[in-house]
Amino acid sequence: MEKKKPSLEELFSPEGVAVVGVSPSGKSSFATLGVLALKEAGFPAIYPVNPKYTEVLGLPCYPSLRAIPGVVDHVVVSIPAESALALLDDCAAKGVRSVHFFTAGFSESGHTERAELEKAMLDKARAGGFRIIGPNCVGLFVPRSRLINDVGIPLEPGPIAFISQSGGHAQNLPLYGGPRGLRFSKVVSYGNALDVDESELLDCFSRDPETEIIAAYIEGVKDGKRFLRALREAAARKPVVIYKGGTTEAGRRTAHGHTASLTSSVAVFDALCRQMKTIQVDDIEEMIDVLVALRFAVPLPQGTGVAVVGAGGGPSVLASDEMEKAGLRLPHLSPEVQAELRQFLPLAGSIFGNPVDAPNLASPEAISATMRVLGKVADIHMLVYHLGFHPISRWAPGRFSSAAFLKPVIDALVETHQMSGKPVLLALCPAPELGGMKEFLATQEAFVEAGFPVFNSLRQAARAMARVVAWNQV
Amino acid sequence: MEKKKPSLEELFSPEGVAVVGVSPSGKSSFATLGVLALKEAGFPAIYPVNPKYTEVLGLPCYPSLRAIPGVVDHVVVSIPAESALALLDDCAAKGVRSVHFFTAGFSESGHTERAELEKAMLDKARAGGFRIIGPNCVGLFVPRSRLINDVGIPLEPGPIAFISQSGGHAQNLPLYGGPRGLRFSKVVSYGNALDVDESELLDCFSRDPETEIIAAYIEGVKDGKRFLRALREAAARKPVVIYKGGTTEAGRRTAHGHTASLTSSVAVFDALCRQMKTIQVDDIEEMIDVLVALRFAVPLPQGTGVAVVGAGGGPSVLASDEMEKAGLRLPHLSPEVQAELRQFLPLAGSIFGNPVDAPNLASPEAISATMRVLGKVADIHMLVYHLGFHPISRWAPGRFSSAAFLKPVIDALVETHQMSGKPVLLALCPAPELGGMKEFLATQEAFVEAGFPVFNSLRQAARAMARVVAWNQV
Numbered sequence: 001m002e003k004k005k006p007s008l009e010e011l012f013s014p015e016g017v018a019v020v021g022v023s024p025s026g027k028s029s030f031a032t033l034g035v036l037a038l039k040e041a042g043f044p045a046i047y048p049v050n051p052k053y054t055e056v057l058g059l060p061c062y063p064s065l066r067a068i069p070g071v072v073d074h075v076v077v078s079i080p081a082e083s084a085l086a087l088l089d090d091c092a093a094k095g096v097r098s099v100h101f102f103t104a105g106f107s108e109s110g111h112t113e114r115a116e117l118e119k120a121m122l123d124k125a126r127a128g129g130f131r132i133i134g135p136n137c138v139g140l141f142v143p144r145s146r147l148i149n150d151v152g153i154p155l156e157p158g159p160i161a162f163i164s165q166s167g168g169h170a171q172n173l174p175l176y177g178g179p180r181g182l183r184f185s186k187v188v189s190y191g192n193a194l195d196v197d198e199s200e201l202l203d204c205f206s207r208d209p210e211t212e213i214i215a216a217y218i219e220g221v222k223d224g225k226r227f228l229r230a231l232r233e234a235a236a237r238k239p240v241v242i243y244k245g246g247t248t249e250a251g252r253r254t255a256h257g258h259t260a261s262l263t264s265s266v267a268v269f270d271a272l273c274r275q276m277k278t279i280q281v282d283d284i285e286e287m288i289d290v291l292v293a294l295r296f297a298v299p300l301p302q303g304t305g306v307a308v309v310g311a312g313g314g315p316s317v318l319a320s321d322e323m324e325k326a327g328l329r330l331p332h333l334s335p336e337v338q339a340e341l342r343q344f345l346p347l348a349g350s351i352f353g354n355p356v357d358a359p360n361l362a363s364p365e366a367i368s369a370t371m372r373v374l375g376k377v378a379d380i381h382m383l384v385y386h387l388g389f390h391p392i393s394r395w396a397p398g399r400f401s402s403a404a405f406l407k408p409v410i411d412a413l414v415e416t417h418q419m420s421g422k423p424v425l426l427a428l429c430p431a432p433e434l435g436g437m438k439e440f441l442a443t444q445e446a447f448v449e450a451g452f453p454v455f456n457s458l459r460q461a462a463r464a465m466a467r468v469v470a471w472n473q474v
Numbered sequence: 475m476e477k478k479k480p481s482l483e484e485l486f487s488p489e490g491v492a493v494v495g496v497s498p499s500g501k502s503s504f505a506t507l508g509v510l511a512l513k514e515a516g517f518p519a520i521y522p523v524n525p526k527y528t529e530v531l532g533l534p535c536y537p538s539l540r541a542i543p544g545v546v547d548h549v550v551v552s553i554p555a556e557s558a559l560a561l562l563d564d565c566a567a568k569g570v571r572s573v574h575f576f577t578a579g580f581s582e583s584g585h586t587e588r589a590e591l592e593k594a595m596l597d598k599a600r601a602g603g604f605r606i607i608g609p610n611c612v613g614l615f616v617p618r619s620r621l622i623n624d625v626g627i628p629l630e631p632g633p634i635a636f637i638s639q640s641g642g643h644a645q646n647l648p649l650y651g652g653p654r655g656l657r658f659s660k661v662v663s664y665g666n667a668l669d670v671d672e673s674e675l676l677d678c679f680s681r682d683p684e685t686e687i688i689a690a691y692i693e694g695v696k697d698g699k700r701f702l703r704a705l706r707e708a709a710a711r712k713p714v715v716i717y718k719g720g721t722t723e724a725g726r727r728t729a730h731g732h733t734a735s736l737t738s739s740v741a742v743f744d745a746l747c748r749q750m751k752t753i754q755v756d757d758i759e760e761m762i763d764v765l766v767a768l769r770f771a772v773p774l775p776q777g778t779g780v781a782v783v784g785a786g787g788g789p790s791v792l793a794s795d796e797m798e799k800a801g802l803r804l805p806h807l808s809p810e811v812q813a814e815l816r817q818f819l820p821l822a823g824s825i826f827g828n829p830v831d832a833p834n835l836a837s838p839e840a841i842s843a844t845m846r847v848l849g850k851v852a853d854i855h856m857l858v859y860h861l862g863f864h865p866i867s868r869w870a871p872g873r874f875s876s877a878a879f880l881k882p883v884i885d886a887l888v889e890t891h892q893m894s895g896k897p898v899l900l901a902l903c904p905a906p907e908l909g910g911m912k913e914f915l916a917t918q919e920a921f922v923e924a925g926f927p928v929f930n931s932l933r934q935a936a937r938a939m940a941r942v943v944a945w946n947q948v
Contacts, residue, residue: 104823104824105823111821166787166788167788168788168789178906179906219791245788245791246794246795247795247799248798248799249798250795250804251791251792253827254787254791254793254794254827254829254831255791257831258787258788258790258791258825259787282795312640314640314642314643314646314691314719315642316728316732317640317693317729317732318719318757320724320725320727320729321722321724321725324723324725325721325722329724347579347583348554348578348579348583350578351582351728351732354724357728357732359578430904434908434911434915437908438908441907459757
């Protein structure tokens with residue numbers, strides 16, 4: 001007889017976590033890295049399991065799940081696929097709620113007996129009343145519960161839930177999005193989707209009070225109708241950002257080898273995503289950009305009018321082309337506005353159109369004055385200040401990350417934002433060498449801490465904002 | 475009566491350079507930075523000019539051009555536009571060959587009297603038998619002559635000539651392309667193109683024996699017919715890579731304010747570029763990628779078949795999608811080739827299709843063995859190895875930049891390249907924090923020094939290679 005299966009909500013705050021398949025040496029083993037991450041996060045009850053050892057990373061190591069004295073409700077597994085069924089018997093005996101398999105080499109390998117093994121695993125989970133996450137994934141990351149699968153991910157909770165069929169993307173979104181200010185309620189990597197799948201996760205995060213924005217990386221959908229229902233429901237309640245992997249013939253083939261996904265027709269998927277009012281992106285970088293826009297370009301712009309401010313004729317021409325190609329508009333500045341700008345910007349080397357380009361637009365005073373003027377223009381709905389960490393920064397290394405530059409500029413941008421009620425965006429372009437990167441990272445950190453949306457190029461800012469504005473206007 | 479005007483070739487190896495408008499304090503003045511750059515480059519005869527000072531950056535400073543005792547054949551100018559005509563009289567008296575104006579605020583300002591001032595300047599240049607570069611530009615960079623306009627640019631000469639209407643782009647291509655291995659014969663930023671223009675530069679580099687590849691950033695063309703003739707001639711002799719700025723209505727408006735350019739119809743320009751067999755790109759980043767491909771992905775691939783190798787299911791799905799979207803093919807691997815790979819790659823977590831993805835593909839042995847096997851496959855025309863500096867690298871920081879990793883991998887890639895006669899490419903993805911960036915930069919440097927084309931994402935590799943293969947097949 002089957003026991004009642006726990007809901008996903010019940011999996012997000014385990015009391016004790018067992019990690020099966022650890023070794024004290026190999027730091028590159030997923031299981032050992034998992035223990036390390038849980039330890040660094042301060043998770044209270046971690047139980048390494050491996051009959052070969054008595055201690056791993058300073059923690060007592062147990063010969064089996066059954067030998068653990070305390071409560072274990074979540075199990076993290078990195079052992080050969082062949083040993084999976086025996087382990088699941090132990091899980092049932094111990095009364096766990098969820099089992100996450102790092103282990104790969106199941107249905108995605110294309111071998112029939114491995115697909116059958118998966119089915120037998122699911123039967124055991126149903127009979128034992130516990131859930132399986134994966135196999136072939138990196139599992140759960142719940143900052144509030146200090147439940148974590150990887151080191152280097154920000155532990156502060158936030159409003160974004162991420163559903164990822166790929167383990168790598170599940171790690172990379174928080175890692176690369178972290179310095180841009182993105183924080184997460186839950187990240188779930190679900191790999192082969194044997195039990196927990198994209199539709200159930202969508203349903204769950206759609207209802208989750210801790211989640212305000214849902215992001216998803218999906219290779220294949222298990223049940224089209226269920227997914228459609230879940231997506232409609234979720235997109236009606238919250239912004240949903242979707243990156244679909246496997247949109248080409250080669251991509252579909254690879255997705256099948258990666259997570260045994262049978263990807264659907266791209267045209268159908270695209271049409272559904274549009275109809276359901278989701279935002280589609282083409283990679284993790286674009287997903288980060290759109291999440292940054294949704295989260296920090298607030299209130300979201302009420303139209304497509306953008307003002308671009310920064311030094312450099314080349315970047316200004318590029319900005320114009322990219323904004324317009326993306327679907328944004330650069331409204332002309334009236335003679336009155338231009339006259340105001342001429343009061344503090346020099347004639348030589350300046351462009352008083354939109355973009356506004358002037359050699360002194362790297363000075364706090366000129367930036368502040370310009371932003372204040374443009375914030376008042378009616379058909380401008382958002383303002384972008386751009387700064388390349390080359391070549392200007394090497395004239396005075398460290399200048400842009402200094403308080404003398406950052407404090408007055410941030411104050412002026414905060415004031416522009418508050419007075420105008422329009423989002424103020426930053427396009428900060430990284431440097432090609434270490435000194436410039438150091439300055440870039442410090443400057444980015446300061447703007448992110450002040451609550452601004454920071455993009456790493458004018459093109460990325462243009463594309464993300466165009467997507468979010470289009471989504472918001474539907 | 476007009477004197478004979480010097481050819482461009484005569485401008486590239488000046489004996490003495492005067493820099494007019496320096497100041498000892500303001501390091502952010504273009505002129506002072508120019509002196510600093512020339513000094514650092516070891517240019518032998520630099521003459522700062524400013525009546526207010528007797529010494530600048532440790533060099534004697536002269537009150538006027540005429541007061542300089544030695545030969546001056548090139549003059550770098552950063553003084554107000556109003557003083558330009560008087561200065562040009564001095565230039566004529568001193569018998570210089572070329573005058574480069576950093577100074578902006580001429581015709582691009584939109585003021586009629588400034589456009590007339592430009593005309594008067596050109597008359598003086600014709601009468602005096604010298605050339606004007608700009609105004610409103612950063613001028614000449616000729617590594618062989620140690621003639622340089624900026625610090626931080628690689629001084630080693632190379633085979634690429636860059637013609638840039640934007641000063642910022644003229645500096646950024648060598649600065650950002652330097653770490654990727656790009657080296658230059660000449661870089662000329664020509665701004666408002668009052669005298670020296672895009673057509674004359676194209677003609678010059680088309681004949682230049684030191685130039686093998688021509689890159690150009692163009693906002694507007696002064697004489698359509700002349701440009702067409704020059705482009706046809708150049709593209710018949712050498713690869714020509716063109717980035718056209720101002721391809722949208724907003725971009726055209728900004729380009730006019732930037733360099734007084736009247737940009738032509740985009741459709742016409744696009745058609746001409748295709749007809750003339752040039753390679754078009756959309757920004758400086760893509761230009762760097764295409765130049766890296768032309769320069770180091772040699773011999774250029776004889777077809778569109780690509781093999782992708784690296785760890786990670788997510789990146790492998792992305793690689794498949796990006797390669798196919800760009801127009802490249804990922805040929806299926808035969809059962810025999812797959813069987814060969816299975817001898818050293820594990821079943822669990824691997825994809826034996828193309829891309830080849832296996833957890834141990836970050837080990838030198840597995841990379842080497844896989845590349846050797848794939849190098850022999852007939853319909854594969856190029857091989858890509860990809861490596862993200864997250865999350866793998868933080869399992870063992872510094873590992874990928876260590877000789878223990880780099881030496882065997884580089885040896886194997888060099889061997890694969892030599893045995894197969896096919897280009898081997900690297901897609902190395904930068905990290906979002908300083909430690910990872912340090913490792914990324916060191917690893918990139920090692921591959922670049924070994925002569926490999928390095929791209930900073932799978933997408934960039936796909937797009938650049940697709941462009942170059944298409945161009946090569948015409």
